[in-house]
Amino acid sequence: MEWPSIVAIVIGGLVMLIPAALVWFICIGGICAAITSKKRAKLLEKAPTNLTCTIDTDCPQGYVCLNGHCVPA
Numbered sequence: 001m002e003w004p005s006i007v008a009i010v011i012g013g014l015v016m017l018i019p020a021a022l023v024w025f026i027c028i029g030g031i032c033a034a035i036t037s038k039k040r041a042k043l044l045e046k047a048p049t050n051l052t053c054t055i056d057t058d059c060p061q062g063y064v065c066l067n068g069h070c071v072p073a
Helices: 003-046
Strands: 063-066 069-072
Touching: none
Parallel strands: none
Antiparallel strands: 063 069
16 A cells, blocks of 8 residues: 555544544533432432521531521532
């Protein structure tokens, strides 16, 4: 093979890899978002809902005072 053929094959391969990489990026991003959302939902289920506060020190460890209620930090 001559060098122009090799260059054409390499450039063609790169052109085909770019869309494939973008599809994988979108898929991995969706999977990560789903996992994060699931973890947040579990944290909210465990969060005490009846805690009232005026400052952050009124809340248990890992929580902050927001609008008079303790919420996860």
